[in-house]
Amino acid sequence: MLSKTVQSKLNDQIQKEAFASRAYLAMATWAEQQSLPNIANFFYNSSNEERDHMLQIFRYINANGGTAKLEEKTGKVKENFKNVLDAFKHVYDLEHGVTLSINELASWCQQNGEHATYFFLQAFVLEQQEAEIKVNEIITVIERMGFEPRNLFYLDKQFKKINEVTVDGGR
Numbered sequence: 001m002l003s004k005t006v007q008s009k010l011n012d013q014i015q016k017e018a019f020a021s022r023a024y025l026a027m028a029t030w031a032e033q034q035s036l037p038n039i040a041n042f043f044y045n046s047s048n049e050e051r052d053h054m055l056q057i058f059r060y061i062n063a064n065g066g067t068a069k070l071e072e073k074t075g076k077v078k079e080n081f082k083n084v085l086d087a088f089k090h091v092y093d094l095e096h097g098v099t100l101s102i103n104e105l106a107s108w109c110q111q112n113g114e115h116a117t118y119f120f121l122q123a124f125v126l127e128q129q130e131a132e133i134k135v136n137e138i139i140t141v142i143e144r145m146g147f148e149p150r151n152l153f154y155l156d157k158q159f160k161k162i163n164e165v166t167v168d169g170g171r
């Protein structure tokens with residue numbers, strides 16, 4: 001049985017994963033409107049991954065005698081971006097925010113003898129580390145290929161490869 005405090009902290013994390021999932025969906029809409037279908041796919045996939053994280057925590061709480069809950073409102077997501085680089089800088093901020101909260105949660109569990117939940121969170125800790133590496137790699141690709149209108153066709157095509165790597169070797 002999870003303590004009330006752990007439950008409440010895990011439920012807070014659920015809201016953050018749900019927010020990230022919604023934030024990626026808004027980015028998918030933006031990318032579709034910019035005629036960047038492969039970049040849009042990247043965002044759809046990322047949204048699914050975040051929802052999957054949310055579900056893992058949701059199930060963990062419920063499986064351990066707690067009450068998992070998705071709040072009605074998880075905050076306003078960003079819908080407009082100056083360009084592709086701006087969009088991926090936002091992705092970095094989003095992922096980094098999640099990293100900080102997962103790390104904080106893991107530290108709290110470690111310091112408070114919540115060993116099972118600490119263990120459960122390890123996959124999330126590593127996942128965040130990978131996510132940050134990946135978005136930094138993407139930012140490098142964008143900077144190298146360029147993100148002016150004339151570069152966007154090839155930049156978007158590049159995301160076909162990036163998406164394949166994510167789907168096959170991501171997790």
Ligand SMILES: [Fe+2]
Pocket residue numbers: 017020049050053098
């Ligand atoms: Fe996540």
